[in-house]
Amino acid sequence: MRLVLLGPPGAGKGTQAQKLIQTYGLVHLSTGDMLRAAVAAQTPVGLKAKAIMDAGTLVPDAVVIGIISERFEAADMKKGFILDGFPRTKAQAEALDQLLATSGRKLDVAIELVVDADKLVSRVLNRALEAQKAGLPVRKDDDPDIFKTRLAAYFRDTTTVTPHYREQGLLQQVDGMASIDDVHRSILTILASVDP
Ligand code: AMP
Numbered sequence: 001m002r003l004v005l006l007g008p009p010g011a012g013k014g015t016q017a018q019k020l021i022q023t024y025g026l027v028h029l030s031t032g033d034m035l036r037a038a039v040a041a042q043t044p045v046g047l048k049a050k051a052i053m054d055a056g057t058l059v060p061d062a063v064v065i066g067i068i069s070e071r072f073e074a075a076d077m078k079k080g081f082i083l084d085g086f087p088r089t090k091a092q093a094e095a096l097d098q099l100l101a102t103s104g105r106k107l108d109v110a111i112e113l114v115v116d117a118d119k120l121v122s123r124v125l126n127r128a129l130e131a132q133k134a135g136l137p138v139r140k141d142d143d144p145d146i147f148k149t150r151l152a153a154y155f156r157d158t159t160t161v162t163p164h165y166r167e168q169g170l171l172q173q174v175d176g177m178a179s180i181d182d183v184h185r186s187i188l189t190i191l192a193s194v195d196p
Contacts, residue, residue, distance in 0.1 A: 002080050002106070003107065003110065004082075004109075010120040013084045020184075020187065021082065026079060027081040029084065034067050054141065057149060057150075088161065107165075109190060109191070114173050116177055124142050
């Protein structure tokens, strides 16, 4: 199974990806997680990405495409994958098409978590409070002002990705405002109807 999870920051892509990994044993590719690891390790990519991520804007396409292209070469990719947070621009979506085509693979489905943007700010504020209460690190970019910049980046750049997959007949939409378990069930229903 090869799938892309789409939706704005705070839509629940990471949460749903975690649940799907348990069910399907897929590789979870989150460019946000990969970039945060690069920042923590102070790699050249991390050093370049840090200020951009802290500001809530998008890391250049070439950097993110480079990370994904490298990861695609690993042997575990044969198990299938969930892409979360990538592609985020039309150029990234086209690069992914290219990557898949050159390795003779294809996407099975792109699932968009459709959410009410107005409710996302309070949802992410809650995520930060919960993390704080649990003694976990709070993401700097979950600060309400930076989160608004991330949302704006989504509506400016990433809304071009959904039509890309609609045109390819791969887009499926799920109500992302439903409970975590209901969203998970809807995704499972879609995956059951997709021929892996
Ligand atoms: P996320 O964890 O997916 O919300 O990503 C956190 C941050 O990493 C984003 O606000 C961007 O700065 C950066 N980032 C993650 N994925 C991408 C991507 N595909 N393209 C550009 N920037 C990205």
